[in-house]
Amino acid sequence: MELKELDRVLPEEIEKRSFELITKELGEKVLDPEYELVIKRVIHTTADFDYADNLVFSPHAVSKGIRALKEGAHIITDTNMGMAGINKGALKRNACSVSCFMADEDVAEYAKLHHTTRACASMDKAAGLSEDCIFAVGNAPTALVRLYELIKEEKIHPKLIIGVPVGFVNVVQSKEMIMSLPDIPYIVARGRKGGSNVAAAIVNALLYQI
């Protein structure tokens, strides 16, 4: 293979070209205009067209998420990887912030003391904050389960839950639990798929629409 076989696309054009190719391959599949840019960005991030069918949105989840970000939301992730994937320039322009408590010493101690996961303990730490947050969960189903419990106990009122943990144990159930909540805006990747990259892509897709 020679270099000449590469597509000659300017770096700043690559994303545009990618989205054109995604649109082309989606063919006649109709995406809801409110969800379209989120779905396409997740496909762009994963090259996995399953997300055209997997992503489930509560009513007006995208516009509610965008509104929260416009007002300067605090985003909580369940991995440093998810936090690393969120566009810091776009966050800053909107006076938003992001935290991941997973590596915090108090979280490790709390998890040990309560025989729970650090992901759960991270959600408890977030519940202690004075503000309502956006949660971007791309890894730990136990984080979603704990969010569900905290919401049921009325200890927490997330502005949006991005529920896209990936995996084989309790992942599917944890997502169904979030989708059973009547009054919480959510964007969930139904099924096993997801990831910290997907969580970050969804946050970025919302930020880029501001």
Next chain:
Amino acid sequence: MELKELDRVLPEEIEKRSFELITKELGEKVLDPEYELVIKRVIHTTADFDYADNLVFSPHAVSKGIRALKEGAHIITDTNMGMAGINKGALKRNACSVSCFMADEDVAEYAKLHHTTRACASMDKAAGLSEDCIFAVGNAPTALVRLYELIKEEKIHPKLIIGVPVGFVNVVQSKEMIMSLPDIPYIVARGRKGGSNVAAAIVNALLYQI
């Protein structure tokens, strides 16, 4: 959905159970024992069984990668997200280190001056290091293309290239270029799929075998 429907699995058992489920679902598919733990960890990270067929290994790429890590390799990633996903405890135990140059000021200046991408400029910066590195590329095909050029020019001799960028423009070609190199150990996700999460998962799968 009630909490009782969750599988009652201890946190420390979740990964074991997940790998058992992956093994079960792979069914009669035979994986090369040298590659098996890498392939299964990528499936564990993505819940995407396509990786049972996508991942391509140069001869003894896994054992060569493990040997390099045992000797305390320096790993270069093309995203902070990929760097964030690598297990720092496992790195430290093996006296390994990881760098991502993408956000470095000198890289931004070099890219601007040479009308190239920061990913390319990052690879040039890595080529200036005194040691041979492991490259874990999960995002930028231009990073792989630049590695190919630097190898052809004999300016760089990677100990291993993990070539798993994701996307729609030049991604497939960049991976084929790496696979055309006769003497460089590589692990590549053939096709469009991959990601920083996949790159980190492969590094971790090697570290966990030490």
